[in-house]
Amino acid sequence: MNGAPVLCGQAIEHAYRGRVVLDGASLALRPGEVVSLLGANGAGKSTLLRILLGLLTPSAGRVSLDGQPLAAYARRELAGKLAYVPQVHATPFPYTVRQIVSLGRLPASGLFAALSGDDRDAVEQAIARLGIEHLAARPYTEISGGERQLALIARALAQGSRLLVMDEPATGLDYGNQIALLDLLHSLAVDGYGILKTTHHPDHVLAGSDRVAMLQHGRIVADGAPADVLTAARLSELYGVAIAPVRLPDGRLVVAPCLST
Numbered sequence: 626m627n628g629a630p631v632l633c634g635q636a637i638e639h640a641y642r643g644r645v646v647l648d649g650a651s652l653a654l655r656p657g658e659v660v661s662l663l664g665a666n667g668a669g670k671s672t673l674l675r676i677l678l679g680l681l682t683p684s685a686g687r688v689s690l691d692g693q694p695l696a697a698y699a700r701r702e703l704a705g706k707l708a709y710v711p712q713v714h715a716t717p718f719p720y721t722v723r724q725i726v727s728l729g730r731l732p733a734s735g736l737f738a739a740l741s742g743d744d745r746d747a748v749e750q751a752i753a754r755l756g757i758e759h760l761a762a763r764p765y766t767e768i769s770g771g772e773r774q775l776a777l778i779a780r781a782l783a784q785g786s787r788l789l790v791m792d793e794p795a796t797g798l799d800y801g802n803q804i805a806l807l808d809l810l811h812s813l814a815v816d817g818y819g820i821l822k823t824t825h826h827p828d829h830v831l832a833g834s835d836r837v838a839m840l841q842h843g844r845i846v847a848d849g850a851p852a853d854v855l856t857a858a859r860l861s862e863l864y865g866v867a868i869a870p871v872r873l874p875d876g877r878l879v880v881a882p883c884l885s886t
């Protein structure tokens with residue numbers, strides 16, 4: 626059973642140069658659940674994530690963590706509770722994957738301190754959980770986008786926070802790694818992690834998410850169990866194409882593309 630919400634955004638509003646992107650969006654994340662945030666391109670998903678992480682200050686609304694306003698936390702304390710997995714980026718520096726994962730320990734160890742034994746253990750455990758031991762000594766600049774994504778997730782795990790906020794974590798992963806990622810996120814939730822991720826794949830919501838929130842017109846227009854929320858009407862409205870979930874003989878729901886020509 627999930628506990629009380631630990632990360633709560635309430636009535637969040639945000640505008641970029643006067644253009645309203647979020648207009649009263651509310652979203653909560655509890656331990657032990659995978660929550661997917663769905664929305665069309667430009668709907669404001671990344672903006673909402675950045676606000677929930679305290680990286681961007683909303684024009685209006687409140688964000689709280691464990692009942693305290695986000696602003697009440699020191700940066701290091703926040704990092705111990707909340708980790709961000711950004712969209713894959715390139716770094717100009719040829720750090721090894723192990724060094725990238727070690728960056729997750731910086732908030733705990735301090736910028737100039739050597740890694741302790743506990744830090745090193747956390748790094749190796751994160752690398753093992755992602756199954757990327759074979760990449761650990763490779764330069765981050767010389768691995769694929771999908772491999773970088775796995776390294777960034779390992780970095781978030783090494784950080785030790787129990788809430789993970791991920792911006793399109795499946796992007797760039799091949800099909801096998803997408804499924805492995807869904808499995809990993811589910812197993813992390815079973816271990817008590819709370820996971821909030823954006824996705825463009827309704828199938829990644831139907832498989833492996835406990836809850837889905839739909840962002841449209843700057844608001845969360847639906848929030849609940851994937852099978853309840855992802856109706857043909859809502860999906861068609863969200864994406865502007867005819868789309869319908871299909872129930873397989875074994876009871877699972879899937880969304881299959883249906884081309885107009």
Ligand SMILES: Nc1ncnc2c1ncn2[C@@H]1O[C@H](COP(=O)(O)OP(=O)(O)OP(=O)(O)O)[C@@H](O)[C@H]1O
Pocket residue numbers: 641642646664665666667668669670671672673
């Ligand atoms: N720094 C910025 N300055 C001005 N406008 C911005 C800025 N960041 C985002 N926007 C605009 O705000 C809107 C929401 O952007 P955001 O990245 O939050 O959407 P998204 O739902 O994550 O999109 P996508 O699915 O395409 O990644 C977009 O129209 C975008 O162009």
